[in-house]
Amino acid sequence: MTRTLYDLAGADPALRFSPFCWRTRLALAHKGLAVETVPWRFEEPLPDGCRTVPVLQDGAQVIGDSWSIACYLEEHYPDRPSLFGGAGGQAHARFINAWTDRVLHPVVARLVALDIHDCLAPQNQAYFRESRERRFGTTLEAFQEGREMALLEARALLAPARAVLERQAWLGGTGPSYADYIVFGAFQWLRCVSRFEPLAADDPVSDWRRRIMELHGGLAGAATRA
């Protein structure tokens, strides 16, 4: 069976930096499912009228949206390692998903908005700049310029994750779960587009990030960086 993942790419087709697509790539690796990734750029067509990536084509099935894909994989591959550790794990992961989307991502976007722009394919840069500058209410340059202050805010916002990782090795408990991949996606996004280091070396979050980069044959650690 052919399994294909449409994956956001930069000017360099090997540069795959979408935090949502990283959630899915790590979820597929967690399940031990091989996948062929297809570089996709903003505004290109996608199967089944999807508008955003990730989109997973699994045989005849097309699934869009990273959360829906994770639920699909958990349901359709129940004999593979669990992504959620049960129904409660799935329900509670949704909170971590929402926290990452609504709290963590906006701060990461601020840290590396200009770096993201600079690694995009030329035909995407105008769209990205226009849509993000409208959303942020300022230029990408001005937005990223304030990143030393945003960095302190980002580190403070990580307090709940840090508190958990001081007590257990993974957000998933004794082993990584999809919740780890959700939060990690934000760091991988940043790491792929930028050389900016958001974490202090002695932050437990930093150690956890390194351990996720080593999972699944070093999948995330080996990613192409801008």
Place this chain on the structure above:
Amino acid sequence: MTRTLYDLAGADPALRFSPFCWRTRLALAHKGLAVETVPWRFEEPLPDGCRTVPVLQDGAQVIGDSWSIACYLEEHYPDRPSLFGGAGGQAHARFINAWTDRVLHPVVARLVALDIHDCLAPQNQAYFRESRERRFGTTLEAFQEGREMALLEARALLAPARAVLERQAWLGGTGPSYADYIVFGAFQWLRCVSRFEPLAADDPVSDWRRRIMELHGGLAGAATRA
């Protein structure tokens, strides 16, 4: 077997407002376990050298700390309804616990700091005022005076919970879990000490709060208010 919960009380011994104790009371009710609550006030002695409530005495066992109590109940009463919905649910609930303690509680404290003070037993008021004013860096009166602005911040901070509750009835999924009780504890704290309304009527969080108040024979809804 005698089961006793040491529960923070106000000047009125029937006024039980600790968010951490409410987590435990709802967890006990969820498990269908009867308990006798004992009113406790700051600085009074507790069993086994515990310094903070809740403390649960379950036969010969003494367990302090709301998270530890929840884990104890889940482990020792496995045939009762699950608090976490599996190992993944327990691991992920820890994130929701940390988020509530570190993000939500400080904002609720700001909304009702003076109201809390005013309902405490006279012998606790000086301690509370002194320790909180040192922590907040201002008087309780000044702190609470800015609460209309803090309210907007509190509502914005609820975005992850709101996003989840727009998609599923409970943080626990199709039924309430300990994660629901963790977050609800913050609202119950506020509701017991104050008449200040933190939520807009059309907020999905408001509807969820009402449904938790109705659970377990209306346990939380029937609580004494200041």
